[in-house]
Amino acid sequence: MSRPRATLRSAVDEEGTVATGPRRDQDRDPDADRHTVDPPGPDPDWMAWQASEEFGRLRRALHRFILPTTIAFLSWYLLYVIMAAYARPFMDAQVFGTVNVGLIFGLLQFVSTFGIALAYSRYADRRLDPPATRMRHEIEGTTVGPAQGGRA
Amino acid sequence: MSATVLATLSPALHSSVLAAPEPDTSHRTLTITLFAAFVAVTIGITIWASRQTRTAADYYAGGRSFSGFQNGLAIGGDYMSAASFLGIAGTIALYGYDGFLYSIGFLVAWLVALLLVAELMRNTGKYTMADVLSFRMRQAPVRTAASISTVVVSIFYLLAQMVGAGTLVALLLGITDTTAKNLVIGGVGALMIIYVVFGGMKGTTWVQIVKAVLLMGGAAVMTVWVLAKYGFNLSELLGSAAANSGKEGFLEPGLYYGKETADAATTLFSKLDFISLGLALVLGTAGLPHILIRFYTVPDSRTARKSVNWAIGIIGIFYLMTLVIGFGAAALLSQDEITSRNAAGNTAAPQLAEALGGQGTTLGAVMLSVIAAVAFATILAVVAGLTLASSASLAHDLYANVIRKGRATGAQEVRVGRIAAVVIGAVAIALAIPAQGLNVAFLVALAFAIAASANLPAILLSLFWKRFNTRGATWGIYGGLASALILLLFSPNVSGKPVNPATGKSPSLFSDPSVDFSWFPLDNPGLVSIPLGFFFAWLGTVTSKEWNQAKWAEMEVRSITGAHAEKSSKH
Numbered sequence: 001m002s003r004p005r006a007t008l009r010s011a012v013d014e015e016g017t018v019a020t021g022p023r024r025d026q027d028r029d030p031d032a033d034r035h036t037v038d039p040p041g042p043d044p045d046w047m048a049w050q051a052s053e054e055f056g057r058l059r060r061a062l063h064r065f066i067l068p069t070t071i072a073f074l075s076w077y078l079l080y081v082i083m084a085a086y087a088r089p090f091m092d093a094q095v096f097g098t099v100n101v102g103l104i105f106g107l108l109q110f111v112s113t114f115g116i117a118l119a120y121s122r123y124a125d126r127r128l129d130p131p132a133t134r135m136r137h138e139i140e141g142t143t144v145g146p147a148q149g150g151r152a
Numbered sequence: 153m154s155a156t157v158l159a160t161l162s163p164a165l166h167s168s169v170l171a172a173p174e175p176d177t178s179h180r181t182l183t184i185t186l187f188a189a190f191v192a193v194t195i196g197i198t199i200w201a202s203r204q205t206r207t208a209a210d211y212y213a214g215g216r217s218f219s220g221f222q223n224g225l226a227i228g229g230d231y232m233s234a235a236s237f238l239g240i241a242g243t244i245a246l247y248g249y250d251g252f253l254y255s256i257g258f259l260v261a262w263l264v265a266l267l268l269v270a271e272l273m274r275n276t277g278k279y280t281m282a283d284v285l286s287f288r289m290r291q292a293p294v295r296t297a298a299s300i301s302t303v304v305v306s307i308f309y310l311l312a313q314m315v316g317a318g319t320l321v322a323l324l325l326g327i328t329d330t331t332a333k334n335l336v337i338g339g340v341g342a343l344m345i346i347y348v349v350f351g352g353m354k355g356t357t358w359v360q361i362v363k364a365v366l367l368m369g370g371a372a373v374m375t376v377w378v379l380a381k382y383g384f385n386l387s388e389l390l391g392s393a394a395a396n397s398g399k400e401g402f403l404e405p406g407l408y409y410g411k412e413t414a415d416a417a418t419t420l421f422s423k424l425d426f427i428s429l430g431l432a433l434v435l436g437t438a439g440l441p442h443i444l445i446r447f448y449t450v451p452d453s454r455t456a457r458k459s460v461n462w463a464i465g466i467i468g469i470f471y472l473m474t475l476v477i478g479f480g481a482a483a484l485l486s487q488d489e490i491t492s493r494n495a496a497g498n499t500a501a502p503q504l505a506e507a508l509g510g511q512g513t514t515l516g517a518v519m520l521s522v523i524a525a526v527a528f529a530t531i532l533a534v535v536a537g538l539t540l541a542s543s544a545s546l547a548h549d550l551y552a553n554v555i556r557k558g559r560a561t562g563a564q565e566v567r568v569g570r571i572a573a574v575v576i577g578a579v580a581i582a583l584a585i586p587a588q589g590l591n592v593a594f595l596v597a598l599a600f601a602i603a604a605s606a607n608l609p610a611i612l613l614s615l616f617w618k619r620f621n622t623r624g625a626t627w628g629i630y631g632g633l634a635s636a637l638i639l640l641l642f643s644p645n646v647s648g649k650p651v652n653p654a655t656g657k658s659p660s661l662f663s664d665p666s667v668d669f670s671w672f673p674l675d676n677p678g679l680v681s682i683p684l685g686f687f688f689a690w691l692g693t694v695t696s697k698e699w700n701q702a703k704w705a706e707m708e709v710r711s712i713t714g715a716h717a718e719k720s721s722k723h
Contacts, residue, residue, distance in 0.1 A: 044715070046706035059712055066267040074434070077260045081430035084253060084405040085423040088412075092404040097387025098394065102249060102405050109256045110468055116263055117464045121457065129454060132713045139715035 044139050058131045065123050073116055080105055179506075179517040179524070180325050186525035190366075191343065194359045194532070198347050201355030207721065208562030211352035211569060212279040212544050213448040215721040220455045222361060224462020227446050229360030230537040231258075231437075231463070232367060232470055234316050234530050235596060240471070242497025244478020245490055245504075248394065248402035250409050251478050253426075255471035257433030262467065264438040264608075266460045271453035272615045272711040273444060278718050280541075281441045282549040285610050285629075288703035289622040292554045297629040299549040301606040302441040304633065305599050306542035307580060309442075310535055312595035314340055314584035317531045323499050324524040334585050340535060341581035347536040348543065348573040352566075353449060356536045363526075363533035368470060370526040374501070375473040377508045378480030393482035402482070425674040432678030436600035439607030442541035451720035477501055484508070502527065539580070543572035598640060601677045605632035605685040613689050615711060618704060624693030631688025632681060639677035642670050 049055055083091055084102065091102035205211050218226065236258065243251030277283035282298035317340045318333040327333060347355050382389040394402040401407055410423035437443060447456045481490065481504040493499045505523040509516035547569035552560040560568075587595075610628040613620045640646065648668035649660040657663040660670075674680075710716055 043706070046709050047702060049709045050705040055709060055713070059708070062712060070264070070267055073260065073263050077256075077434055078427075078430070080256070081253075081427055085410040085426050088404065088406055092401070097385075098391040098403060099387050100403060103252075103390075103403065106249075106252050106256055109260055110472065113260055113263060113464060114468060117266060117461050120267060121461055124454075124457060135709075135713040136715040139709070139713065 049135070049139065054131065054135060058128065058135065061127050061131075065120065065127075069116060069120070073112065076112060077109060080109055179521045182517060182521040183325065183524045186521055187528050190362075190525060190529045190532075194343075194347065194362065197358045197362070198351035198355040201351040201358060204354055205352045208279075208565050209718070209721055210354060211566045212548065213445075213718070214353035214357050216449060216451055216718060217720045218357060218449045218459075220450065220458030221462050222357070223446060223450050223455070223459035224466060225364040226357045226360040226449070227443065227459060227463035228466040228470065229362075229364035229367070229533045230442060230446060231467060231534075232364070232530065233313060233534045234320065234527055235312070236470070237367065237371070237474065237530055238320070238498045238501055238527060239496075240474045241478040241481065241501040241504075242490070242494070242499070243408065244475060245481035245485070245500035246397075246487065246497040247408040248397065248399065248479075248482065249405050250407050252475055253405065253409060253430070254433070255474060257430050258437070259464070259468050259471055261434045261437035262460065262464045264435065265443070266457065266464065268612060268615070269438045269444070270447050270456045270460045273611075274447045274450070274453045274456040275711045275714045275717045276615075276707055277448060279445065279448060279548045280545045281444045281607065281611070282545060282553075285614050285625055286549075286553075287614065287707045288700050289614075289625050290698075291558070294622060294625045294629075295549040295553050297626045298607075298610070299545045299554075301602060301629050301633050302545040302549075303542045303576075305439075305602050305607070306441060306538045307576070307583070308595045308602070309440075309599040310538045310542075310576075310580045311584050311587055312599065313531050313535050313538070314580055315587050315595075317528070317535075318584070318588055320498070320527060320531070323494055324502060324520075324527075333588065337584050337588075338581055340532065341577050341584070343532055344535040344539045345574055345577035347532075348539045348577075349570045353445075353540060356533075356540050357446075357449060359536055360533045363529045364466065366526050366529055368466065370505075370523055371470060371473040371477065374480070374505055374508060374523070375476045378476050378484075378504070381480075381484075381508075389476070389479055389483060393479040396484075397482045397487055399487075421673040424679060425676055428674050428676035428679035431682060432600045432604045432676055435608050435678070435682055436604040439603035439611060440599075441545065441603075441607070442537040444611075445541050445544060446537075448718070452717065453714050474501075477504060480504055480508075535580075539573055539576050542576050543569050546572040546576070598636070601636040601640065601681055602633055604678055605636040605681040606630075607632075608682070609685040609689045613686075613693075614707075617693075618708075619693055619699065620689070621693050621696055621698045621700075623696035623698065624689045624691075627692025628685055628689025631692075632685025635681035635684040635688075636677050639672045639674075639681055642672045643675055643677065644670050644673070645675050646670065 083105070091100065091105065093101045095101060095104060204215075207215075209215055236255075240251050240255050243254065245251075273281075273284050276287050280298075281302060282295045285298045286294040314337050318337045321327055321336045322333055327336070347359055351359070378389065379386075382392065390403055399407065406412065409429070410419075410426040412419050413422070446459075450456050450459055478500065481500040484507050485500070485503055490497050490500050490503060493503060502520050502523045506516045506520035509519035547565050551568045551572075552558065552565045556564075606629045609632060610625050613628065614625060644660060646669075647658070647660045647662040648670035649658045651658050651665045658665045662668075672680075
């Protein structure tokens with residue numbers, strides 16, 4: 001019940017004549033709007049994919065990184081903001097020369113931001129991209145459901 | 153505090169600016185020449201880009217063919233406004249440490265975009281923010297709401313930049329004549345319309361890339377120069393800045409934000425206002441439509457991630473450089489020198505450039521001209537991004553998907569997008585000219601508060617909350633939008649700030665002290681309006697039974713795997 005989507009989709013982009021939202025455009029060929037032809041072509045079975053073991057693992061891997069990290073960096077940032085407002089003596093304490101805790105705390109926000117960005121990149125390259133790419137090929141290729149899915 | 157806070161960060165604020173003494177204008181011809189060169193180069197890029205633009209995906213998303221590094225630079229060019237460059241450097245020059253607080257919020261905000269928004273959005277959307285918000289919802293109500301908040305955020309941001317451009321020119325070129333300033337605003341408006349109408353996303357992106365390179369280059373030269381003067385010893389630079397400023401606590405938080413006064417309530421509100429600002433900064437960025445549409449210009453979500461990483465690196469380094477530039481200005485210029493030119497310190501960076509080259513010397517004039525031209529370039533690149541984002545939403549969301557119910561062709565959509573860009577540009581010019589006396593702080597505050605309160609809750613919940621539905625999305629957007637606007641209307645931004653003894657006027661929008669209808673004590677509504685945005689999104693969701701399970705499955709699988717994501721036009 002499936003068909004190769006990739007070909008169809010790039011045709012849409014190159015023609016650029018279809019201007020529907022993401023809701024329906026995968027159901028149409030490039031001329032659909034001009035000729036009001038609704039070509040057949042069932043969607044992949046998204047609900048089966050969503051319920052699949054393989055997708056569940058990928059979703060868990062994504063959420064396991066982004067949710068705790070978001071809570072952590074937002075708390076770390078808010079801690080900094082609140083200390084700048086309410087812990088002035090601590091922030092004013094000099095560490096070396098004229099450099100005080102407040103400045104180092106601020107610079108550490110830069111360091112943590114760069115660090116998290118790099119860590120996420122490495123994590124995504126290693127743990128998220130390979131299964132995501134595999135599933136994307138399966139979904140866009142000839143297999144419809146996750147269960148019967150042969151590797152593309 | 154923060155009308156003044158934001159005021160400092162906006163290029164043009166107090167009307168007193170206009171009364172500033174006429175600056176030395178020996179550099180004027182050179183500045184104008186450099187700026188004309190930038191305009192010529194960007195017009196050239198626009199002509200080239202217009203020839204490359206054939207399809208709707210080319211026009212709205214640059215063919216989705218930019219590399220991660222290119223898009224990272226363009227994001228930087230789209231994001232680093234004159235407020236970032238002139239405003240933060242100026243605040244640091246006058247108030248020391250507190251200027252730094254702003255840049256931290258602006259940077260950390262990018263982690264929200266990186267971890268929660270960029271890739272998932274790239275995988276599910278096409279041209280606009282509303283593509284993602286309406287993915288699994290009923291199209292018309294959600295797209296209408298998203299389009300309204302996109303246009304409102306963009307117009308206020310646009311006004312701030314354009315009014316800023318007028319004042320910047322007045323400050324740097326010594327133009328005080330109102331007609332000349334109106335011409336500058338009209339000129340900026342005309343250029344942004346040309347970039348967007350003819351160049352589309354391709355042209356706009358390249359303008360932003362060129363600007364980012366110029367801005368980073370200019371800032372890097374100044375940073376190294378300042379550091380070299382202090383033997384690359386940060387402690388010595390800071391010590392010298394603190395001593396030269398003559399201000400107590402210059403290197404510590406509290407000179408500007410969350411000021412401590414004898415009155416306990418004033419102190420409390422001042423500190424809460426600062427926290428409220430911090431919240432809006434960190435949550436507003438990932439809800440700014442002109443930033444979000446940049447994620448569509450790359451071939452896939454992996455490149456979107458790389459581009460945000462580049463952007464974080466570029467923007468982070470830029471803010472570290474503004475720290476050195478700001479403290480360098482405090483160390484090398486007297487406070488009077490800075491405030492005599494602009495009370496809010498917005499000319500500190502160009503003044504520092506002149507001082508580094510040597511005041512009155514040719515090198516000094518060259519440095520001043522270069523940095524002034526970079527500041528103009530900065531404004532142009534930002535306004536082009538804003539015009540594109542809002543016109544794209546009008547054409548793609550309102551026209552193609554609400555009015556034509558998805559039956560418009562790509563060619564029609566692009567034609568309407570171009571008309572919308574002209575209309576948005578004309579409206580912005582028409583509003584910016586009478587708005588020149590207006591407190592730009594108010595406009596910047598509105599843009600960030602609305603983005604964080606109206607857009608971000610709906611974006612996050614539509615990507616992550618299974619149960620989210622049409623009513624949740626519309627209530628979240630309208631609720632957050634209304635909360636932010638109402639709280640701002642009744643805040644000290646609009647009326648009721650204590651009278652400034654020097655002028656006998658209130659710094660509020662209504663400067664007549666007898667007009668005071670404020671009841672919300674904070675200038676920044678974020679602390680209240682952001683939670684309200686989430687609350688209304690939740691309330692709308694749970695009071696409606698509507699829920700599209702199949703579309704949720706499709707959205708979740710597509711957003712995480714990238715299946716059926718819009719493809720690049722180049723393979």
